[in-house]
Amino acid sequence: MGMLRAIFSHPSGRIGGTIVLIYVVVAVLGLFDLTPHNPLQQYRIDRLHAPSIVYWMGTDLFGRDVASRLMKGVGQSFLVGVSAVALATIAGTILGLTAAWFGRLWDGLVMRIMDVLLAFPAILLALLIIAIAGPGTWTSVAAIAIVYTPIFTRVVRGPALSIKSREFVDAARTFGSSKSYILTRHLLLNLVAPLTVQVTLALAWSLLTEAGLSFLGLGTQPPASSLGLMLADSRNLMETAPWLLIFPAIAIMISILGFNLLGDALRDILDPKTRSRTA
Amino acid sequence: MTSLLSVSNLRVGFGHDPAKNEIVKGVSFDLAAGETMAIVGESGSGKSVTALSINRLVDFGGGKIIGGSIKLTRVDGSVLDITEAKEPVLEKIRGSEIGMIFQEPMTSLNPVLSIGTQIEESFRLHRGLTGRQATAAAKDALDRVRIPDATRRLNYAPNQLSGGMLQRVMIATALACNPRLLIADEPTTALDVTVQAQIMALLGELKRETGMAMIFITHDIGLVAGIADQIMVMQAGQAVEQGALSEVLDRPQHPYTQHLLSAVPHFESGRAARADFSRKEKETPALDVDGLVVRFKVKGSMFSRAQGSVHAVENVGFDLMPGETLAIVGESGSGKSTTARAILGLVKPTRGRFATHKGSITDATDPATQMVFQNPYASLNPRLRIDSILAEPVIAAGGRVTNETREKMKALLKRVGLPEDSLERYPHQFSGGQRQRLCIARALMLNPSVVVLDEAVSALDVSVQAKVLELLVDLQKEYGLAYLFVSHDMAVVERIAHRIAVLYAGQIVEIGNAASVLSNPQHSYTKRLISAVPSIDRRNQHFEIDTRQVPSLVRPPGFEPPEAQWREFGPDHRARAEA
Known part of the structure; x- marks a missing residue:
């Protein structure tokens, strides 16, 4: 509760939090098919209908309701983004923690591999992975997860190295506490703050990457809907039916803005230096 | 008026609403040229904030002067109120009229520049010297603080010098422009005792040589005895006692001063050593x-x-x-x-x-040997509750947390003088002394026979230090503990x-x-x-x-x-x- 209050009393947290909240509600509605129309239903007589009371955001070339497809697409992007970030967080945390704790050869090996992965631009690396594994929803989850794992590994390893040398870890070692106890209770628990910030920011990037992959036809496959796919479909009809382009584009933009604002707010709130200044 | 510096009713606050969060609550003093004043107090007493206000460095730390005046008589005889001075004027005054040395010499110098360059900077900025002249001046400055082999040392990077040497370099930098007032903020706290003695001796000699005034901030009332002319004792943002050195030390009036003087462990050349133990044969x-x-x-x-x-x-x-x-x-x-x-x-x-x-x-x-660490702020995991912290040795030894364990925690907490509801609290809710008591309780959870105390009271304020030492002696008698006391x-x-x-x-x-x-x-x-x-x-x-x-x-x-x-x-x- 204290956390929610802190977010909503932070100026950019208020905006970001609200956007993310609405985004999540829309995504959940879309995932459970609670849309105004069936997103796959083709209303042939209403093809390329402009936004109206019946079709809030108009219809596309096949007469499908854009609002319903948008909700479905938001749900799809959200599912991909969240699963990918969750995977990246788990993998990155484990790699970063063990690299920091065991050091030496393992640390060198892990961090050099991460350096190699980080050397590629995110979207290029994702493309490469999909080119090997073939397109599809779950391959794009895997691709995005692999792309963002190095970031989490780095975010975890740095602070873990510094916490490792703190006296309470030495104290734990003098009691003979087990490695897993020290790694989880002493290291991981103290990494919750930087991880939370990183997860929020990574969600924003992974939404963008997902949209990019779908736009290139390598993510979600038709007839399922996704924001990137909707943008791709709208390209040829940009002048006759601008609503096809505008609504998904706005959805992508606002959602990424929301997650970024929320991430910035969390960074301010969880940083002990700024916290002591405002408290 | 003959005084160099005259501070009256100085009030300083911090945060968004400085008036509500006052750290210094109306401090006044006068300092004549060539005089040394010691400000003594424990952590949080506002002694450093008072000193930092005098050259307005406090502004950079988020503080704000909300009342009173600081009148400095400048070289040309004019009087300036520092509380109202503009930043460009202050920049001139800092360094050339008010020098400052800090507690941590290792972090006060830029690690990638040679010390010569850093001393020369002071001469370049305030005296306009360049090239050879500046280098020669820097060498003289090092000679003045008795650094042997000064010419060679000018090219050293800070990491090549010891803490005591670095503090001398800091003093050399601060004295580069012959300031008439030197503020020394706990200049020897981070140093070893023998080095501390060297630095104190140096400051004393420089004071005599240059005739500058000095404000010396310390938590150690014993340290100021050799150097100060007057002394001001601070507690909770107020000056509780001020006066001439021997007056305050010999006839302290305020109970807090008396307390400080009695809490400071006076070294008595072995006369105060404990005599409550003698070795038995064949033990x-x-x-x-x-x-x-x-x-x-x-x-x-x-x-x-x-x-x-x-x-x-x-x-x-x-x-x-x-x-x-x-x-x-x-x-x-x-x-x-x-x-x-x-x-x-x-x-x-x-x-x-x-x-x-x-x-x-x-x-x-x-489990027979346990340890208490130096820094009570770093030796407790900030994210764990006290009951989890105390349970850790038990879990590590393969035990389970039972009602009996909880009873033991409560008993130990009571024994080390902490309230029983401490179990449900987090480390940040305790003071330094209380945290050290927690660490002691944690070390005792497994009934050890040997406790290693690594500088266990060094980070505590003197009055807290005395109480923790007392507790340690009591616990030793009660449990027959053997202590390895590193200090x-x-x-x-x-x-x-x-x-x-x-x-x-x-x-x-x-x-x-x-x-x-x-x-x-x-x-x-x-x-x-x-x-x-x-x-x-x-x-x-x-x-x-x-x-x-x-x-x-x-x-x-x-x-x-x-x-x-x-x-x-x-x-x-x-x-x-x-x-």
């Missing part, structure tokens, strides 16, 4: 350490072999009886902490043998130790009965260490400036030190014969 020691050697390899580059090793601990051996305190005394780099950490298994010893009274060789996880502070050691081992450059140079070692030190290093202890009784004593440095401990591969020669000075007191 098995609680801890027996024999021939402990710890060496760290100096890494070569990727293609070359190791260059040798740092001999951090060299052939250290001692025994410790149940109920006895052995103090390991030495300065930084002497290997005292490494010894303690090796016994706890935190550092892998190169050679050596430990045994507890059970006769078994201890390993890293022996650099002779006055504290005198209060708690039965025996003392003096460590120098990784080796024990003198060991024996506390009263005997402190009253009649034999090794030259022990003598130096004892003569450096600050004390209010030594008000007029003149310190010699001693620039000897601890020798390098890096030895070539395969080096073995010669066998030690010991000389006996009484039944339980021996010292190493000096080569």
Whole structure:
């Protein structure tokens, strides 16, 4: 509760939090098919209908309701983004923690591999992975997860190295506490703050990457809907039916803005230096 | 008006609403040219904030002066109110009229610039010197603070100099423009005692030479005795007592001053040593350490072999009886902490043998030896509740947290003087002294026979320090604990130790009965260490400036030190014969 209050009393947290909240509600509605129309239903007589009371955001070339497809697409992007970030967080945390704790050869090996992965631009690396594994929803989850794992590994390893040398870890070692106890209770628990910030920011990037992959036809496959796919479909009809382009584009933009604002707010709130200044 | 600096009713606040969050609540004083004033107080008393307000550095720390005036008489005789001065004027004043030295010399210098460049900067900015002239001036400045071989040292980077040397460099920089006022904010707190004595002696001499005024901030009332003319005692943002030095020290009026003076452990050359323990014949020691050697390899580059090793601990051996305190005394780099950490298994010893009274060789996880660390803020995990923290040793030893464990936690908390509801709280809700009590309670969870106290009271304020020491003595009597008390502070050691081992450059140079070692030190290093202890009784004593440095401990591969020669000075007191 204290956390929610802190977010909503932070100026950019208020905006970001609200956007993310609405985004999540829309995504959940879309995932459970609670849309105004069936997103796959083709209303042939209403093809390329402009936004109206019946079709809030108009219809596309096949007469499908854009609002319903948008909700479905938001749900799809959200599912991909969240699963990918969750995977990246788990993998990155484990790699970063063990690299920091065991050091030496393992640390060198892990961090050099991460350096190699980080050397590629995110979207290029994702493309490469999909080119090997073939397109599809779950391959794009895997691709995005692999792309963002190095970031989490780095975010975890740095602070873990510094916490490792703190006296309470030495104290734990003098009691003979087990490695897993020290790694989880002493290291991981103290990494919750930087991880939370990183997860929020990574969600924003992974939404963008997902949209990019779908736009290139390598993510979600038709007839399922996704924001990137909707943008791709709208390209040829940009002048006759601008609503096809505008609504998904706005959805992508606002959602990424929301997650970024929320991430910035969390960074301010969880940083002990700024916290002591405002408290 | 003859005073150099006149502060009246100064009030400073912090945060968004400075008026509500007042740290300094109406402080006034006058300082004449050439006079030294000491501001004494414990942490949080507002002593540093007061000093930082005088050159308005407090603005950069988020503080705001909300009332009062600071009137500085400038070189040309004009009087300036610093509280109302604009930043460009302040920049001129800082350095040229008010110099400042800080607590931590290691972080006050830029690590990538040579010290010569950094001293020259001061001359360039304030005196407009350039090139050769600036270099020559910098060399003179180093000579002035008695740094030997100044010309060569100008090219050194800060990491090539010891803490004491760096503090001298800081003083040289601060004095570069002959300021008429020098603010010294705990300039010796981060330094060893013998180095502290050197710096104090230097400041005293410079004061006489240059005739500058000085504001000396410290938490150690014993330290100011040799240098201050007047003294101001601060508590909770207010000056509770101010006056001439001997007036305040000999006839303290305010209860807090009296308390501070009585809480400071006065060093009494062994007269205050404990006499409540004597060794019995044929008792098995609680801890027996024999021939402990710890060496760290100096890494070569990727293609070359190791260059040798740092001999951090060299052939250290001692025994410790149940109920006895052995103090390991030495300065930084002497290997005292490494010894303690090796016994706890935190550092892998190169050679050596430990045994507890059970006769078994201890390993890293022996619950019979426990440790209390120096820094109470770093030794408790901030994210765990106190009950989880206290449960950790039990869980680590393979036990489960039962009702019995909880009862034990409550009993121990009560015993160390903490409220019972502490179990549901987090470390940040406790003060430094309370945290150290928590650490002691945690160490006692497994009924140890030996507790290693690594500088366990050094980070605490003096009055808290006295209470924690008292608690430690009580617990020792109650549970028959053996203490290995690692410390650099002779006055504290005198209060708690039965025996003392003096460590120098990784080796024990003198060991024996506390009263005997402190009253009649034999090794030259022990003598130096004892003569450096600050004390209010030594008000007029003149310190010699001693620039000897601890020798390098890096030895070539395969080096073995010669066998030690010991000389006996009484039944339980021996010292190493000096080569």
